[in-house]
Amino acid sequence: MGGKHYFSGKQKIADNIEIDSNGCWLWLKCKGRNGYGQIWFNGKLHRVHRVSYEFFIGTIPDGLQLDHLCRVRHCCNPLHLEPVTNAENIRRGDTGKYWATKTHCRRGHEFSEENTRWYKNGRYCRSCKIYYNAAYRSKNKEKLCGAT
Numbered sequence: 001m002g003g004k005h006y007f008s009g010k011q012k013i014a015d016n017i018e019i020d021s022n023g024c025w026l027w028l029k030c031k032g033r034n035g036y037g038q039i040w041f042n043g044k045l046h047r048v049h050r051v052s053y054e055f056f057i058g059t060i061p062d063g064l065q066l067d068h069l070c071r072v073r074h075c076c077n078p079l080h081l082e083p084v085t086n087a088e089n090i091r092r093g094d095t096g097k098y099w100a101t102k103t104h105c106r107r108g109h110e111f112s113e114e115n116t117r118w119y120k121n122g123r124y125c126r127s128c129k130i131y132y133n134a135a136y137r138s139k140n141k142e143k144l145c146g147a148t
Contacts, residue, residue: 035073
């Protein structure tokens with residue numbers, strides 16, 4: 001986002017924020033349904049925190065997304081943003097906290113040590129997995145064993 005647009009982009013951000021007591025740069029213009037600030041730049045709609053980070057800090061590394069350390073979605077202060085993996089961003093956010101505190105799966109089985117299996121950065125209910133595997137095998141018996 002360099003070149004002649006560099007200054008005008010920074011200025012556009014500076015002209016449309018309010019700085020609060022926590023140092024958040026609160027975006028005063030358009031916000032999406034999810035609460036993230038949005039900005040038109042170079043003929044496209046972007047999330048303002050991403051534009052701000054790229055103007056003031058640099059390129060967002062491939063495979064990473066920006067986590068709002070302040071937890072304020074319409075904040076575009078680049079010092080409040082940290083590039084992290086998707087899994088880390090979820091773990092830190094409200095969704096991650098919700099799933100981490102669940103004690104039972106959606107079918108009511110307890111997430112006990114014996115009934116919980118971990119994969120990547122998540123977990124699943126062993127009882128449900130056994131049920132789904134049996135149902136899949138039953139439904140796809142011909143595919144799995146070959147046609148007779």
